[in-house]
Each structure stands twice: as structure tokens, then as C-alpha cells.
Amino acid sequence: MKTSETMLDSRESALRQMDPAVADLVQAELRRQQDNLELIASENFTPRAVLEAVGSVLTNKYAEGYPNARYYGGCEVVDEVESLAIDRARALFGAEHVNVQPHAGSQANHAAYFAALEHGDTVLAMKLEHGGHLTHGLKSNFSGREYTFHHYGLDEKTGRIDYDRVRELARQVRPRMIVAGASAYPREIDFATFHEICREVDAVLMVDMAHIAGLVAAGVHQSPFPFTEWVTSTTHKTLGGPRGGVVFCRERDAAALDKAIFPGLQGGPLMHVIAGKAVCFHLATREEFRERQRRTVANAAAMAAALLEGGMQLVSGGTDNHLMLVDLKESELTGKDAEDLLAKAGITANKNPVPGDHRPPAVASGIRLGTPAITTRGFQPSEAAEVGRIVAEVLRGGASEERLGELRARTCELAEAHPIYERLGE
Numbered sequence: 004m005k006t007s008e009t010m011l012d013s014r015e016s017a018l019r020q021m022d023p024a025v026a027d028l029v030q031a032e033l034r035r036q037q038d039n040l041e042l043i044a045s046e047n048f049t050p051r052a053v054l055e056a057v058g059s060v061l062t063n064k065y066a067e068g069y070p071n072a073r074y075y076g077g078c079e080v081v082d083e084v085e086s087l088a089i090d091r092a093r094a095l096f097g098a099e100h101v102n103v104q105p106h107a108g109s110q111a112n113h114a115a116y117f118a119a120l121e122h123g124d125t126v127l128a129m130k131l132e133h134g135g136h137l138t139h140g141l142k143s144n145f146s147g148r149e150y151t152f153h154h155y156g157l158d159e160k161t162g163r164i165d166y167d168r169v170r171e172l173a174r175q176v177r178p179r180m181i182v183a184g185a186s187a188y189p190r191e192i193d194f195a196t197f198h199e200i201c202r203e204v205d206a207v208l209m210v211d212m213a214h215i216a217g218l219v220a221a222g223v224h225q226s227p228f229p230f231t232e233w234v235t236s237t238t239h240k241t242l243g244g245p246r247g248g249v250v251f252c253r254e255r256d257a258a259a260l261d262k263a264i265f266p267g268l269q270g271g272p273l274m275h276v277i278a279g280k281a282v283c284f285h286l287a288t289r290e291e292f293r294e295r296q297r298r299t300v301a302n303a304a305a306m307a308a309a310l311l312e313g314g315m316q317l318v319s320g321g322t323d324n325h326l327m328l329v330d331l332k333e334s335e336l337t338g339k340d341a342e343d344l345l346a347k348a349g350i351t352a353n354k355n356p357v358p359g360d361h362r363p364p365a366v367a368s369g370i371r372l373g374t375p376a377i378t379t380r381g382f383q384p385s386e387a388a389e390v391g392r393i394v395a396e397v398l399r400g401g402a403s404e405e406r407l408g409e410l411r412a413r414t415c416e417l418a419e420a421h422p423i424y425e426r427l428g429e
């Protein structure tokens with residue numbers, strides 16, 4: 004038998020034939036996603052169309068450079084793919100320029116800093132333990148090593164960004180850049196106020212909208228675009244596309260950004276993922292997508308209300324967006340305990356530090372819950388409220404193994420009512 008018949012053109016599932024161990028693991032992960040309720044706020048289920056693009060032959064192509072200016076031959080097709088992704092991303096967000104090549108959110112942020120700043124420049128961003136991001140200046144991250152970060156946080160009474168404090172800090176440290184955007188902030192972010200503060204201190208504004216990109220695209224959250232020089236994002240959170248990153252900027256910074264990404268930080272772009280991004284930007288123009296983003300927020304509000312009724316404390320007392328943070332500082336249950344117990348009830352979530360946390364980050368006193376994935380699988384607010392009641396019962400503590408089993412059966416029923424990827428793995 005010719006190699007091409009076995010390796011490139013097998014009639015059955017090539018993965019199952021060639022590597023049953025990995026095939027089994029893919030199948031097991033599919034089943035885990037189908038059977039559990041995914042409440043990790045940064046995850047989602049990407050459409051079959053995106054899975055197909057990402058699993059396509061575009062993975063074979065080297066295309067260092069940019070459309071019509073590559074360092075390899077044979078790029079005429081991938082040039083069109085990347086140009087489509089670029090045109091669609093710009094149109095979706097009303098942006099002047101975009102680079103769709105960053106491999107992930109960290110690379111997107113790295114690129115924006117690399118293009119906009121000099122090594123050692125001062126940056127003001129949100130504290131990790133108040134909902135910020137690793138690449139917003141954590142000491143052990145490249146960002147904290149390459150730049151001089153200072154941090155603002157939340158008002159511990161209201162659980163909201165204290166914009167007066169941000170202004171005060173900005174006047175003190177005179178940053179070259181202020182970063183707005185978070186990975187665990189349940190409230191709308193006021194980009195207009197960040198813009199005003201930046202103007203007062205002559206700083207540029209960078210918005211990391213990774214978490215809320217879908218909400219922004221659907222007009223459900225204030226758009227950062229009128230107010231910022233730089234916007235970074237991932238494409239797999241509320242946006243629901245493939246795992247990857249993007250950076251937007253003004254036309255005047257376009258050359259600096261493109262040079263920062265290639266050859267500055269990356270080599271060959273992942274053309275199969277860029278095709279997935281193009282599909283995602285296309286699907287995000289549909290009314291169906293906008294309805295889903297509105298329902299993501301409505302589901303979060305319903306879940307938050309059920310948690311509050313169930314006696315839970317929420318950072319800031321609720322949510323405006325797709326996520327909420329249960330505050331367990333007063334509870335004997337740690338964030339880690341909560342994550343483990345929720346898993347027994349068929350719910351996947353992640354422990355998260357909360358403002359004023361007295362526990363170390365690997366244990367933490369919070370649990371972050373988000374609604375993008377359950378909304379994509381079709382949940383309505385009444386069902387999100389039911390999930391909130393189950394979570395509250397688990398987090399009140401004291402549920403026996405038997406009771407956790409009963410709750411598991413309830414989450415299973417909810418999952419079965421909204422099946423996903425039914426034809427995958429056949």
C-alpha cells in the first residue's frame with residue numbers, strides 16, 4: 004500500500020486507525036464537554052464550521068509575512084484567507100487596522116506592548132487578584148519583567164473599579180500606557196473614563212477585551228474602539244471562535260504593530276486558525292449571534308439572582324456581563340474545595356482570587372462562573388437560574404455524596420436537554 008493511501012487518504016477515521024490512544028482521549032474529552040455544564044467564563048463551544056477550518060489542510064502552509072508580502076511561495080490561497088479575516092474583523096468592530104496572526108491572548112498583549120512601548124516603560128493596569136490578567140504585569144510574567152507595571156484595583160466596598168483611584172495613581176506614576184480589561188470583572192468597564200484619564204496624563208490606552216469581545220461585537224457592552232489606540236483580544240471566549248488572538252490599532256500604528264508580530268515576536272502564522280477566525284468574524288455578524296450574546300448576559304443575571312437568593316455573596320453584588328465571582332472569604336469552603344465539589348455535581352468552574360483574599364492563589368477564596376458556553380448550547384434564563392440554585396446548594400457546603408449524586412443527575416438532565424456536537428465522533 005502506498006504511504007499516501009494510509010497516511011493521507013485513509014477511508015476510516017485516520018486518527019482512530021493511526022493512533023487509537025489519542026483518538027480515545029479526543030472522544031473522552033468530547034464526552035466530558037457533552038455531559039458536564041461548562042461554567043468557565045473564558046470557555047465556549049466553537050461551531051462545527053470553525054472546527055472544520057481549524058482541522059483543515061491550511062495547517063500545512065508556511066506563510067511568514069503578510070498577504071502579498073510573504074517569504075514563501077504558494078501563498079496565493081492563504082493570502083485570501085488572511086485578507087478575509089482582516090476585512091471581516093475590521094468591519095465587525097469598526098477598527099482601522101487589525102493583525103489576526105497572534106497565536107493567543109498573551110502574544111496579542113505582548114505585541115501591543117512591543118509596538119507601543121520601549122523596554123522599561125511605565126504601565127498602569129488592573130491587579131491580578133482584583134480580576135486582572137497574567138500579562139498585565141505579573142512579576143513572573145514577561146510583562147512584569149520587561150515593563151514597569153503599577154496596579155489599580157477595585158474599591159473593596161463596592162467591588163467595582165475605583166476610577167478616582169485610577170486617576171490618582173495615573174497622576175502619580177505618569178504611565179506611558181494604561182491597560183483596561185480583565186479576566187474576572189463582573190461589571191461593565193467604562194472605557195470613556197479610562198480615555199479621559201489617559202488624556203489627562205498623556206498616556207495611551209490599551210483595552211484587553213478578550214472576555215467581552217462577543218458582547219462588544221453584538222453591541223451588548225460599550226465598545227472600546229472610539230476611545231483607544233490599542234485593543235487586544237482572544238477569539239475563543241464570548242466571541243466563540245477558535246483559540247487565538249488579535250490586535251487592533253489605529254492606521255498610524257499599523258506598521259509598528261505588524262512589525263512587532265512578524266518578525267518581532269512570531270514566525271509563521273497558523274493559517275488554519277486564521278481561517279477559523281475568519282469564519283468566527285463572519286458568524287458574529289448574524290442576528291443569531293447577537294441574540295446569543297444578549298442571552299449570555301440575561302443568563303448571567305438569572306444565575307446571579309439565584310445565587311444571591313441561595314445565600315451566596317457575589318463580588319460587587321451581581322453582574323452586568325457574562326460572569327460572576329462568588330466570594331467565599333467568609334466560608335469554610337475554599338475556592339479549590341468549591342471547584343472540586345462542583346465537579347462532583349457535574350459543573351466545571353475555576354477557583355479565583357477575590358479582593359481582600361487571605362488564601363493563596365492556588366487555593367483562593369472565590370469561584371468564577373460564566374454563562375457563554377451554556378448559552379451557546381441553548382440554555383435560557385430559567386435554566387441558568389436552576390444552575391445557580393444547584394451551585395448555591397453545593398457551595399453552602401455539607402452536601403452528602405448521595406446529595407451530590409442527585410445534583411449530578413439534575414445537571415445531567417439539563418445537559419441532555421441541550422446536546423452538543425451530536426455528530427462528532429460517529
Ligand code: DSN
Nearest residue numbers: 045108136137186187
Ligand atoms: N486564562 C484566561 C481566563 O480564564 O480568563 C485569561 O486570563
